[in-house]
Amino acid sequence: MTADTSIALNRFGLGARPDEAPPPQPRQWVLEQLGPAPTPAPASQEDSAALVQALAQQAEQLRQTPDPGEKMLLREAQRKAARQRYDAAVQARLLQALTTPTPVVERLVHFWANHFALSVEKPEVLALAGAFEAEAIRPHVLGRFEDMLLAVETHPAMLFYLDQAGSTGPGSPLARGAKRPRGLNENLAREILELHTLGVRTGYGQRDVTELARALTGQTVQGMGPGNPNRDLAGPGGGAWRAALHEPGPREVLGRSYADHGPQQSAAILRDLASSPDTARHLCTRLARHLVADTPQPALVDRMATAWMRSRGDLPTVYQALLTAPEAWEPGAPKFKTPWEWTTSSLRGLGLHAPGKLQAPNLLTQLGQPVWRPGSPAGYDDLAPRWAAPEALVRRVELAPRLAAQAQAGTDARQIAPLLLPGSLSDATAQAIARAESPTTALALLLVSPDFLRR
Amino acid sequence: MAQTSRRRFIAQGASLTGLLAWGTPQAAPTSAAADARFVFIIQRGAADGLHTLVPYGDPAYARLRGELAVPVEQATRLDSLFALHPALTQVATMYTQGEALLVHAVASPYRERSHFDGQNVLETGGSQPYQMRDGWLNRLLGLLPQRPRAIALAPTVPVALRGDSKVLSYAPSNLRAPPDDLLLRVQQLYRSDAQLDALWTTALQTRGMASSEVTKQDPASLGTLAASFLARDDGPRIAMLETEGWDTHSGQAGRMASQLKGLDALLGALRTGLGDTWARTTVLVATEFGRSAAANGTGGTDHGTGAVALLLGGRVQGGRVLADWPGLDTPALLDGRDLRPTLGLDALIARAAAESFGLDPERLGRQLFARGAVAQPLREPLLRG
Secondary structure, eight states, X not given: OOHHHHIIIXXXXXXXXXXXXXXSSHHHHHHHTTSSSOOOOOTTOOOHHHHHHHHHHHHHHHHTOOOHHHHHHHHHHHXXXXXXXXXXXXXXXXXXXXXXXXXXXXXXXXXXXXHTOOOTTSHHHHHHHHHHIIIIIGGGTTSBHHHHHHHHHTSHHHHHHTTOXXXXXXXXXXXXXXXXXXXXXOHHHHHIIIIISSOTTSSOOHHHHXXXXXXXXXXXXXXXXXXXXXXXXXXXXXXEEOGGGOOOSOEEETTXXXXXXXXXXXXHHHHHHHTOHHHHHHHHHHHHHHHTOSSOOHHHXXXXXXXXXHTTSBHHHHHHHHHTSGGGGOXXXXXXXXXXXXXXXXXXXXXXXXXXXXXXXXXHHHTTOOTTOOSSTTOSOOSHHHHSOHHHHHHHHHHHHHHHTTSOTTOOHHHHHHHHSXXXXXXXXXXXXXXXXXXXXXXXXXXXXXXXXXX | OHHHHHHHHHHHHHHHHOGGGGOOOOOOOOSTXXXXXXXXXXXXXXXXXXXXXXXXXXXXXXXXXXXXXXXXXXXXEOSSSOEEOTTOHHHHHXXXXXXXXXXEEEEOSOOSOOHHHHHHHHHHOOSSTTSOSSOHHHHHHHHOTTOOOEEESSSSOOXXXXXXXXXXXXXXOOSOOOOHHHHHHHHHHHTTOHHHHHHHXXXXXXXXXXXTTOOOOSHHHHHHHHHHXXXXXXXXXXXXXXXXXXXXXXXXXXXXXXXXXXXXXXXXXXXXXXXXXXXXXXXXXXXXXXXXXXXXTTSSXXXXXXXXXXXXXXXXXXXXXXXXXXXXXXXXXXXXXXXXXXXXXXXXXXXXXXXXXXXXXXXXXXXHOSSHHHHSOOOSOOBOO
16 A cells, blocks of 8 residues: 555545555545546535525514514524534534545535535525535536536525625615615625635735626525515525615726626626636645645646636636646545544544534533534634644543444554545654543544544 | 532643742732733624714714614713713723723724635734734734733634644533543543644643633623633633624614623623732734724624724723714715715724833834834823833
8 A cells, every 4th residue: 555545545535444444546536536426415404495495484484473572482492403504514514524435525515615614604505505515515516616606696695694685786676765774785795706816916806896796696595685585586595686776887897897687786796706807826836735835836836827717707617627636635634634534534443433422512612613603604714823833732632532432342543543644654653542540531542643533 | 510520620631740830929910911811802793883982973974874873861971972882881891990991983094894814814913814824822822921822712712812822722511521531541642643742731731720610602601701710810811702703784673782791791790800910911902904984784884994992900991082083075085975084993903902011112113013013002091000
């Protein structure tokens, strides 16, 4: 076994499993997973169309409860229901990470979900986060970036999260007839330009943000938000187009003019943003940073960006440019695992096929990376200083024995260590494991060893 | 139960390593500066200064904010122009007692409206995002002759504290402590790994100082926890705390009330917890930028420029508002939409940190910041000697 095996399984996959034979041709194993379609989302995931309907009913219930005390109790119950949906979705996400036949694709799902990050502070987002990943991210990770972008920016979870659902054109029919002032909210527009596509400091200005925000007005959620929903044009997954909110007229973004064709106006802008060289460079840098090194080699990013532009944002072509690059297969473990990566690789490494008694949401919160809750639309940092910190390290050491205790009796760290770190297990770690006082301590040591904390 | 085992972990960390042997008594402090404490509290998400220190006396305020305007009869009126948001009750008390200096229309050199770039400029002290790699608070640490330690009350070290000088970090945990045997073996294993060895050593040092009573993470507990470190004679002299949730694009009235209540509880707990040490403490509260002067269409405000900063503590020459008020008339607004900044945040930081530790403000400004503080230094004293 060569260093390639460890790189394929640990750097690009979600971590080796002791009960799976290592791939005889590691580079081939990685590329073959970029096949036609990603594995579907967990069957337990409710779709967002149904969830949005439930949310709209809940909002209606609240409106019809005048008593403040009752209202508070109702709101609490609704929040609890949303929390249960979130917990179930996080638990299902971890389960899928343990059992997936295509761990490289699963890693890409996690990467893109963090790129188009939600944060579940609002109850609507809490309820919809699992559906967002299943519907807007997962189906598109082996497709075109443009399709993922359009799915993301019209998904109810994103519309709630970045305040788009209520944004109203100042010259829209609704604003003109309204008693209280209604207007734009530019939150989503700004993050589309800054985080989702072009990247910050690429030459767009406040005017472009405002124009995109105007074009996006009308994009809302079925049965929710301001205005009469009776004439909504239903979109997929509970999204809706409500013409009464839309700012009429042509828009100009980054020097290009877009005629007012209702929802097609913002879609045309998003397509142009998706095909911009700035977007290509921004996204290729982020991908290379995730898969290769905190500071990726400029030549590698250049090659990926060229592949992006030539293939018009065909993601498998871009991944292939990275995965066939010599830089990607350099030995060593340059990436410090995030808490999510460390948890999934630990449970896989212990041979688990289900989280068992472990509550994934609490576990990840204790480790400092609650799932779908980075606290900002920039998502979680992909840089070592964010995770390689004193307190964060202690948390892993505290939790390692609890994870190790989940392993089947008889799991021997001395046997599995060379399987999990093929060709890359250090003598120091092997010795420490061999000298441990108990099997559980040995497993815990393996999980917090310098070799296993990095990929 | 968890607390008992936590103490055991601390004790074990000490006896295993002798790392806590730093407790050599220090020379008695000769002046306030030699024994000063400095706390930086960052408000992530662009806190709305116009909703914190309300310019109710500016005729344009009510028009711009509409329903979002803070009713002045509920706020604490400070003078004919400014009133303090009603949730800031402990800050109002500090103001009355001359321990709170409120600074308005202040901003870092950053003039775009990205949170993440804005926070990077605020924390690194660069004039451009990502121009500097380390944080100004870490550079300050390296410049102090006392060589004090600094601590981040967070599971990871924020950018302002990252850099060449080693810093501590701590966040309360309610996890069960691992067996001592594992800790010993982990320590041995990390000896051969420079990065992990340094992190582990720092982690054990910090745990030895933490108040074992605090395991909660609400604002008041965070203030108490920070105070438990800072009040010690052998503890850190500089601390950084993070607050989040200030990005109020919608539902701002309720959200700001609860955010400010949390901040107020944190500051109050910090003051109570510090006891006599409060007299030697300076607390700076600042955000990456302010918010749009006008309310937006969804009961909130969008990203803006000029903001509010607070300077609190026993040494602060408080009981006043420091502002060269630019006004909220449309022509006075920056880009026709934001409160125009008239005071440099880096100049404020440089002056506050310099006076706190007995250094020359202009020189420190040049050492900590890329440009701004030098461009327009603040000449007005902020602290008592």
